[in-house]
Amino acid sequence: MMTMSSDETALSPDDAAAAVAVAAANSAVNSIPSLKEDDHQLHSFVNHHQTQNHHQNQNALHQQQQHFLQQHQQHQQHQQHQQQHQQNQQRMPQAQQQQQHHQQQHQQHPGHVPGIGTNHQYDLLTGTATPEADLLESGSRKVAPRSSDLFKVGPPFSETRHHQDIYCKSNDLDVNPILEARIDRGFETGENGTWIGYKRNYFTLVAAFSLENFDFDRFIQNKFYTFEKASRNGQSVGENKVEINYFAIRLVAKCSDDDVSISLIQHTAKRDKGPQFPPPIYPAVPGEMPDHETVKASCNKRNGSKIENMNKIFYFDRSDYYHTVNLDSMKDDTILKNYPSDSISRIARFERIQFTSSIRVKQTSANSRYFTLHVELLGIVEDEDLQIQPILLSSIETPPLIVRGRSPSNYHKERTSGYRGHLQGH
DNA sequence: TGCGACACATAATC
DNA sequence: GGATTATGTGTCGC
Numbered sequence: 001m002m003t004m005s006s007d008e009t010a011l012s013p014d015d016a017a018a019a020v021a022v023a024a025a026n027s028a029v030n031s032i033p034s035l036k037e038d039d040h041q042l043h044s045f046v047n048h049h050q051t052q053n054h055h056q057n058q059n060a061l062h063q064q065q066q067h068f069l070q071q072h073q074q075h076q077q078h079q080q081h082q083q084q085h086q087q088n089q090q091r092m093p094q095a096q097q098q099q100q101h102h103q104q105q106h107q108q109h110p111g112h113v114p115g116i117g118t119n120h121q122y123d124l125l126t127g128t129a130t131p132e133a134d135l136l137e138s139g140s141r142k143v144a145p146r147s148s149d150l151f152k153v154g155p156p157f158s159e160t161r162h163h164q165d166i167y168c169k170s171n172d173l174d175v176n177p178i179l180e181a182r183i184d185r186g187f188e189t190g191e192n193g194t195w196i197g198y199k200r201n202y203f204t205l206v207a208a209f210s211l212e213n214f215d216f217d218r219f220i221q222n223k224f225y226t227f228e229k230a231s232r233n234g235q236s237v238g239e240n241k242v243e244i245n246y247f248a249i250r251l252v253a254k255c256s257d258d259d260v261s262i263s264l265i266q267h268t269a270k271r272d273k274g275p276q277f278p279p280p281i282y283p284a285v286p287g288e289m290p291d292h293e294t295v296k297a298s299c300n301k302r303n304g305s306k307i308e309n310m311n312k313i314f315y316f317d318r319s320d321y322y323h324t325v326n327l328d329s330m331k332d333d334t335i336l337k338n339y340p341s342d343s344i345s346r347i348a349r350f351e352r353i354q355f356t357s358s359i360r361v362k363q364t365s366a367n368s369r370y371f372t373l374h375v376e377l378l379g380i381v382e383d384e385d386l387q388i389q390p391i392l393l394s395s396i397e398t399p400p401l402i403v404r405g406r407s408p409s410n411y412h413k414e415r416t417s418g419y420r421g422h423l424q425g426h
Numbered sequence: 427t428g429c430g431a432c433a434c435a436t437a438a439t440c
Numbered sequence: 441g442g443a444t445t446a447t448g449t450g451t452c453g454c
Contacts, residue, residue, distance in 0.1 A: 145435075145446070146437035146439090267447095299438095300445075302445085
């Protein structure tokens with residue numbers, strides 16, 4: 001039994017079991033040994049974070065297994081998050097409602113706009129202040145750490161961009177993959193349409209893919225292939241047809257300037273007290289995006305049945321599927337059998353993600369530097385040596401994102417750093 | 427100057 | 441309804 005650090009305490013046995021399954025999935029993906037071309041990112045992605053992980057408190061064996069453990073723990077988290085919430089709008093204090101209303105006029109509201117004075121702001125919120133007063137203060141009020149207000153829909157993603165074509169194995173039909181994703185926490189708009197996040201704060205993102213004109217049954221009934229660019233010593237030498245073992249979704253960040261590929265880190269709910277790891281790569285089957293409220297409701301759940309319900313939304317239970325279609329798993333000859341675990345994602349959910357502290361976030365002049373988040377659909381294939389490796393099939397990306405650093409100037413609306421107009425309560 | 431670490435505070439969750 | 445948890449952010453000191 002592996003140790004799981006402090007997170008373990010919050011888990012039910014069910015969670016642990018599910019986590020093991022998911023971890024198995026990730027271990028397979030993460031054992032991907034060699035990468036090509038644009039996948040070098042993934043390579044460094046994984047390696048970098050292995051070395052970067054400060055909290056290897058588990059008695060891990062070698063790197064790969066460490067990573068496995070990381071993924072494991074990470075997924076325990078995911079298991080923890082479950083449903084329940086609702087439009088808290090109805091039960092939030094009047095003043096807050098007004099604030100929110102105001103904010104929504106600017107799409108996503110400022111919410112956690114950090115303010116200077118801390119405590120008095122909370123006081124205003126919790127009781128004594130009039131709505132008017134709150135409105136006036138809203139620009140400098142910050143949202144409390146656990147406030148559900150922190151969940152806001154972020155910027156829309158681009159249309160799906162294709163990198164490698166996908167074909168049906170049976171009839172060579174060209175298949176059109178569609179990626180969807182949404183940021184559910186951590187970004188808000190400035191007045192001029194820029195999207196702003198805070199380096200110190202978490203963001204949440206969900207993603208799913210589908211194949212055009214393929215419902216789930218049709219997906220299951222088919223196998224797919226693509227082409228990998230073959231190269232020798234950096235020289236392109238054509239393409240090889242390769243069967244896609246299974247699909248996976250990953251999240252990467254890119255910078256407008258340099259190529260900082262390793263710029264995301266994920267925490268556990270324990271944050272400083274827990275381990276950190278790169279966002280996982282989710283083996284996934286086609287799925288439908290959950291709505292914002294569902295994602296919101298899925299966070300920080302510890303109740304077993306709630307977790308279970310959430311897992312039904314976010315994960316595909318292969319065993320259950322075999323059972324319902326009365327199929328012997330040993331006789332499965334579909335793409336499903338290639339997936340690396342019994343816990344396969346319908347929806348890739350990335351929670352508690354932050355830009356790594358190693359990234360530089362300066363933003364004195366207007367357009368100095370920005371980031372974009374990219375959700376990628378990967379085809380996991382085997383190369384000549386039967387080594388598993390991912391091929392980038394398609395991707396979507398956010399518009400430019402401003403990530404505000406830790407500078408105090410970013411935490412005082414009076415010192416307008418350029419994008420705080422929306423915070424003002426008038 | 428920016429960052430790791432620690433600390434405080436507070437809504438969500440059970 | 442009290443205890444615990446998760447997390448925005450204030451702060452210290454390198």
